[in-house]
């Protein structure tokens with residue numbers, strides 16, 4: 001059902017819903033537009049409305065071919081809306097869900113586009129703070145680029161900042177999507193441009209692997225992994241691309257590349273990635289993630305464990321959103337973070353390799369024991385030494401140990 005938004009726009013049809021509101025296909029004086037109508041509780045928050053008006057210039061001023069331009073801000077009665085360019089296509093989350101993993105060339109081409117968008121925003125002093133596949137739109141009407149990728153545009157600029165008002169989040173709470181949060185945010189530092197680079201590198205990893213490097217399990221555990229664990233290599237990833245990912249997922253913000261450098265380095269690699277199929281990586285077993293998870297410090301007892309979610313890390317920290325892609329939580333204390341160095345990150349396995357703990361894995365371990373045992377008996381018989389027992393035991397533990405990724 002059509003409805004008027006302010007005096008100039010009509011919202012005709014819902015395109016999708018997010019945590020901050022609903023996006024409509026609409027019509028304005030200059031043609032079709034996308035209208036993001038903020039949730040009622042946000043629209044009735046006077047402080048937020050004030051910030052909305054205050055940020056008007058910054059939001060409207062961001063123009064770049066890889067940024068979804070905000071054309072207008074409407075404050076009208078109970079309505080608070082952002083009027084944006086309409087992108088005819090889909091969002092990257094939808095594409096990823098459809099394909100599970102993208103070929104490296106397409107993944108890198110898309111991420112290079114987003115890096116261009118970030119370079120322009122950072123040059124204008126704007127940090128996005130919520131880079132994730134949901135906020136990357138693929139323009140299906142644009143020309144096909146490397147790997148058959150449509151042009152990618154970054155959207156939702158400034159929205160995280162608008163909603164993250166002091167009243168809503170207080171100084172000690174975190175707003176964002178846990179899988180993509182840079183370690184310095186978890187540690188309570190103010191978000192600077194490097195947080196977007198970390199989030200974008202997480203997106204690149206996810207496009208290649210089909211899952212994020214530190215996600216899985218309770219949001220509190222996810223936050224802890226960002227701070228304490230190092231990323232585990234993806235089987236079969238070209239070395240140069242891996243090095244780039246590692247650099248942009250560095251714990252220290254200063255070690256990460258700047259957006260313009262990242263875009264250039266990604267594009268340099270495109271020719272060598274041409275024609276490569278998606279990596280053969282198996283999704284880690286969710287049961288395994290939950291099983292290996294240390295109980296999050298001070299987690300509320302009745303809180304359900306969800307893969308991504310608006311779950312508070314501590315009692316009393318209520319989520320600001322009713323959709324499950326954001327988390328509002330208290331900044332964990334240093335001792336809570338220190339408890340996380342248990343190596344609980346999801347470990348990529350080459351496709352077909354058995355999951356640790358699975359029947360296939362246990363059978364493989366038994367086979368190896370038998371083989372080692374037989375070999376050991378032969379060695380012991382030959383040289384009269386029984387030390388092989390120790391090495392056989394050590395080998396048994398190798399699958400877990402080689403993957404535990406604790407870091408200071």
Ligand SMILES: Nc1ncnc2c1ncn2[C@@H]1O[C@H](COP(=O)(O)OP(=O)(O)OP(=O)(O)O)[C@@H](O)[C@H]1O
Nearest residue numbers: 015016017018019020023034084085086087091134
């Ligand atoms: N400018 C646009 N043109 C076309 N479709 C859009 C546009 N902006 C958003 N959409 C669509 O509307 C849907 C909802 O977008 P929205 O930004 O509200 O949510 P989100 O990014 O998925 O979640 P969140 O608000 O939690 O970050 C998306 O699935 C997207 O495909």
